[in-house]
Amino acid sequence: MPHVITQSCCSDGSCVYACPVNCIHPSPDEPGFATAEMLYIDPVACVDCGACVSACPVGAIAPDSKLTEQQLPFVELNAAFYPERPAGVKLPPTSKLAPVLPAPQVRRAGGDLTVAVVGSGPAGIYAADELLTQKGVRVNVFDKLPTPFGLVRAGVAPDHQHTKGVTRLFERISSHPRFTFYLNVEVGHHVHHEELLQHHHAVLYTVGAPHDRRLDIPGMELPGARTATETVAWINGHPDFAGLPVDLGHERVVVIGNGNVALDVARILTADPDELARTDISNAALSALRSSGVREVVIAARRRPVDSAFTLPELIGLTSTAEVVLDADDHALVQEDLATATDAVTAAKLEILAKLPVASDRIDRRRIRLAYRLTPHRVLGTERVDGIEFRCTGTEDPVQFEAGLLLTSIGYRGAPIAGLPFDESAAVVPNRDGRVIDPVTGTPIAGAYVAGWIKRGPTGFIGTNKSCSMQTVSNLVDDFNAGLLGDPDARPALLDKLVRSRQPDVVDARGWRAIDAAETARGDAEGRVRVKFTDVSEMVAVAAAAPEPPLARRLLAGLLR
Structure with a gap:
């Protein structure tokens, strides 16, 4: 049975070097590696040895017979990367072994x-x-x-x-x-x-x-306008953002930009808090999500569906776990783009978008709406964010959304x-x-x-x-x-x-492991992966209380330094 790479691929290439038959591409020496959304296993050449499973640091590879329903689309996705070949021919005609890049060799004498x-x-x-x-x-x-x-x-x-x-x-x-x-x-x-x-x-x-790239339109200084990256940091309990005032008391959130971070934020804001409670989400974010009034997250992009910035694996993951919809006009754009798409990955994205339901006026359950050809014009509101006005790309017609929270996700600096x-x-x-x-x-x-x-x-x-x-x-x-x-x-x-x-409050490896152990212990007590500390002083106190290693180990560490 061939193995399959799924949406949690990190693209570090470890699996490429572990594979004895060169069936995972693009490899780090190939031109497409730097821009590939994921790596792909050739189902014809795969010999089911499992070496890639052990090498993958994020558990993204599994036999095709053990995939979850959400992962099944990746069977075809992996196979589609490789050309057809005559029966009995294992490797594609252009295939070559990825060279094992040699580790740099320190050859200079006279000191480490x-x-x-x-x-x-x-x-x-x-x-x-x-x-x-x-x-x-x-x-x-x-x-x-x-x-x-x-x-x-x-x-x-x-x-x-x-x-x-x-x-x-x-x-x-x-x-x-x-x-x-x-x-x-x-x-x-x-x-x-x-x-x-x-x-x-x-x-x-x-x-x-x-740093986030900032959106320069009137009203971005209002409370309720911030970046998606800051919000993800708040969700994860980053100490610099743990006290971020994120107001989820309104029905709609608008995210500007449609890369993977935008999809992450939208998915979390519409997810079941009980499902998130098993993860390492911060307590502050979990509490806010339990009392959230958010019913819809609109992900707005300037360009057309064919130009969507999110990756195919992330789109597959999103549509398999959340209700995702499109307006009728955006459905028409998808069909136009699909008719002219030449790239296989882009076509696969568009095929998924084409199958999404049309957004109704009534919101029966939390949902995510993908919207296209919308250029941000101004933030609406006086005391805080009440909404945002876009201009439709091409027509310049105004399009307004009421919203209590506006998040930008337009890149980093x-x-x-x-x-x-x-x-x-x-x-x-x-x-x-x-x-x-x-x-x-x-x-x-x-x-x-x-x-x-x-x-x-x-x-x-x-x-x-x-x-x-x-x-x-x-x-x-x-x-x-x-x-x-x-x-x-x-x-x-x-x-x-x-x-x-x-x-004086430096934290060494021993201190970090004490913090790690304390967080996982707090998580075990609540049936969670971990419960993070979000205050630096608490972390430092836990690290400082870590027991000293035995004398022999301290002496050995000193010699190695």
């Missing part, structure tokens, strides 16, 4: 390589993993929050627990004896770039794109990093394959590297950061071997002393 990684999200942890394949490499990972793993913890919707399962891989990586956490430490505040270079050969920034150049137009640190460059001279800045969204912009999925980080680490190691990185001036032990003198 020490790297500071700033940011503990997927890009940072994947970079640390790649570095630690080498003997003698030490990695110190810094994060401004007391908890690691970035958007996997605070940005993935709580009903996507399979996707959050990638943290099991991240926990294994961070347990490496030459990996050290410095959590609750903000680089640029508690410790600076120049100081990190005194203790490391290189500093690798993986800080993502923390990177933020400047102290001590490094910044490209304001692209909102990234200027770089060449991860090496930070001087924008005037075009020459690399010694010891400074980037990976993830701050390197390439807000594109791709969780696993995309693996190949992105591999490229940066490979160049970093090449520079080290070539003698282009200066040696640290200070002994490794002095770094810990410096950090703790600036931030």
